[in-house]
Amino acid sequence: MVKIFKITAILEGISYLVLFVNMLLIKPNNLPLYKSLLYPIGMSHGVLFIGYVVLALLITKSQKWDFKTLSIVLIASLLPFATFYVEKKYVKIPQSV
Structure with missing residues (x-):
């Protein structure tokens, strides 16, 4: 589940x-190609956003995140580039025995 969260x-x-x-690109140029791409890109981002939040909540216990860390992980989903930072800093893949 942690690997899936990292990918997500x-x-x-x-x-x-x-x-x-x-x-x-849409606002200043009013290009039809970009308008037609907006819906599928927005939809995929929405699905990935929901997946990110749900998976973060599911792996909280296995990652031993406290409330502050979980809050940082969830707020990161709202900021550009922040999910890359979270994936590197806070997500640890458990070692196999």
Whole structure:
């Protein structure tokens, strides 16, 4: 489950950046191609965001996160690039016995 969270964190961060760039290109240029891409990119980002939050809540106990750490992990989903930081700093894959 932790590996899935790490992958989801990376994909959520990438989708957030792609969505952000796409939205920046729509406003000033009013390009139809970018408008047609906005829905699928937004939908995939929404699914990844929900997955990120749900998985973060599910792995809280196995990662031994306290309330402060969990709050940081959840707030990171709202900031660009922050999920990459969380994935590197806070998520530890358990060692096999």
